[in-house]
Amino acid sequence: MMTANELRQKYLDFFKSKGHAIIPSASLIPDNDPTVLFTTAGMHPLVPYLMGEKHPLGKRLANSQKSIRTGDIDDVGDNRHLTFFEMLGNWSLGDYFKKEAIEWSFEFLTGKEWLGMDPQRLYVTVFMGDENCPQDQESIDVWKKCFNEVDMKAEVCPFGERISGNKDYRIFPLPAKDNWWGPAGETGPCGPCTEMFYDTEPQKGALEKTFDEEIDSFRVMEVWNDVFMEFNKNAAGQFEKLPAQNVDTGMGLERTVSVLAGKKNAFDNELFSPLFVKIGELSGKKYGDSEEIDKNMRIVADHIKAATFILGDEKAITPSNVGQGYVLRRLIRRAVRYGKQLGINKIFTFLVAEEVVKIYADIYPELKKNKEFITSQLIKEEEKFSETLERGLKLIDKLIKNINVDEPEAGWRQELEDEGFYGIDSSEIKGKWFFNFYQTYGFPFEMLVEELNNRGISFDAKQIETIKKDFQEEQEKHQELSRTASAGMFKGGLADASEETIKYHTAAHLMLAALRQVFGEHVAQKGSNITPERLRFDFSHSEKMTPEQVKRVEDIVNEQIQKDLPVVCEEMGLDEAKAAGAMGVFESKYGEKVKVYSIGGDPSTSSGPPFSREICGGPHAERTGVLGKFKIQKEESSSSGIRRIKAILE
Ligand code: ATP
Ligand code: MG
Secondary structure, three states: OOOOOHHHHHHHHHHHOOOEEOOOOOOOOOOOOOOOOOOOOOOHHHHHHHOOOOOOOEEEEEEEEEOOOOHHHHHHHHOOOOEEEEEEEEEEOOOHHHHHHHHHHHHHHOOOOOOOHHHHHHEEEEEOOOOOOOOOOOHHHHHHHHHHHHOOOEEEEEEEEEEEEEEEEEEEEEEEHHHHHHHOOOEEEEEEEEEEEEOOOOOHHHOOOOOOHHHHHEEEEEEOOOOOOOEEEOOOOOOEHHHHEEEEEEEEEHHHHHHOOOOOOOHHHHHHHHHHHHHHHHHOOOOOHHHHHHHHHHHHHHHHHOOOOOOHHOOOOOOOOOOHHHHHHHHHHHHHHHHHHHHOOOOHHHHHHHHHHHHHOOOHHHHHHOOOHHHHHHHHHHHHHHHHHHHHHHHHHHHHHHHHHOOOOEEEEEEEEHHOOOOOOOOOOOHHHHHHHHHHHHHOOHHHHHHHHHHOOOOOOOHHHHHHHHHHHHHHHHHHHHHHHHHHHHHHOOOOEEEHHHHHHHHHHHHHHHHHHOOOOOEEEEEEEOOOOOOEEEOOOOOOHHHHHHHHHHHHHHHHHOOOOOEEEEEEEEEHHHOOEEEEOOOOOOOOOEEEEEEEOOOOOOOOOOOEEEEEOOOOEHHHHHOEEEEEEEEEEOOEEEEEEEEEEO
């Protein structure tokens, strides 16, 4: 049986033998990309090179990249989605294309000296074509040839058709939503992809349903995706062939090692089993005992692993209420909650984290190096969570003691409102407040009721029923809202660089410069989140802004917009950028150049310093004139020493 370490090494050896340079995993925290919080795929740190910049190590690269996908967080516990996973990837930067990429994928998957998968268990999808681009016939032809060479027929199954036991159906054309990548923004590189699936239940015989249904029923598991950046989508919406075409592939390490061992689940491998043993010791339950226990254990293991890798990253993120720190907090608290559900009643996440560090000690030495930091932060956050929770439960206690009685305690309403429990306007206990509590403290309804019971506060069945109904209504309302709001934030992968978001990026640069004019040099950007509708921006400053200060910042920004200043991008070395007074942080890797965006002032002449100059990956508006009118909608505290602005362009 192949271990994860062997698989990782084989992958790198294979692509080395095909002339690829092996590059290290980049940090989990993207260097200079305001559109996403975490590195979501191997291609992500390579974007500048996929866009045409020369990579110092050549045109063929491969690596194993630490990745985090928070968009998949609610899927964790199904059989294939992890928050943290490793992506094995190989890239062609304007070098080889479909033929080699597919042939090598096939060779690596099925070759006896490599993974040795039975080709009878392998199925592939390709792009079926639409009004913009035709079906990816070239990929189909290469796949056919690969299968034919091992004496298999490989027929194309028409889209949506039931397979009905036809063993010759190997190639499944699917629409753009499944098999088309990009462009990241409105325009740019994009192209078809081809995905490889492995049959996890060959004993059932040939596939029966449609291919989509076989994916949904978890019978076939996607293990690898080859993306072909073949076209450029231009401003007129046309797809032009790119002169230099790139390949970007990604194989999930955990999924692949599991299916190779005959398992159906990305969790059932040695990258997780020591964690389940530890969680079992702590909870007195056993992985495998029941579906519910397994699911809870997977969530606990997954979240603590992801938290350990975030804390172990060179960037030293700590739990907080913004950006990456917020995701980290959410992961830790969610793990604690599910741990409680399993019956763990002490501070425990650091004990599971110790096992994570052991599993990865040789591959990711940063975990070992930062072990003390990981442990202390986990303990601190867990303690903080239980304190907050205690405080919250006292509030609920207060609410219940006072709401229905003739002589309530003085000032109890105010006290609750001070803690964010608004709208206590009737004599009934409402699910809305429980939802409010859940929002603030992260405790789901059932667990909250249980915690209250433990403290001697109980409800009768009828009360529970009405509270629960209210609670669910509130939750649905909120989910609708947050789905829209977080689409930009958690989707990841340069998802949204539409024209509007580009304008907001540029507005953020203007605003930072304006804030520094008004408040001084201590102001630095502490996070930002941009959707096509608005800009949210955190910066270091400790006092609330007065209405006059808000107005001044708005005026300064609008003045720059009215001047219709040019936005100029230059590439330079990091030292050069710093010397030029550019704002921003950037760790230089492989001595690459950074992009510096200047607004106003011509950097090539001596027409005075620009209004703003920042190291940034872009993209940006070409001139400030297109931004419209800048307006600050809200200014509030984000966390200690950090203010948050919400602004719009009208
Ligand atoms: P899926 O459709 O199964 O969610 P995907 O198409 O979003 O996966 P890609 O973006 O193509 O995934 O990523 C390339 C590979 O990385 C996938 O083929 C899979 O093996 C792996 N992968 C992607 N997301 C996850 C995840 N959340 N957990 C584990 N492995 C993953
Ligand atoms: Mg995929």
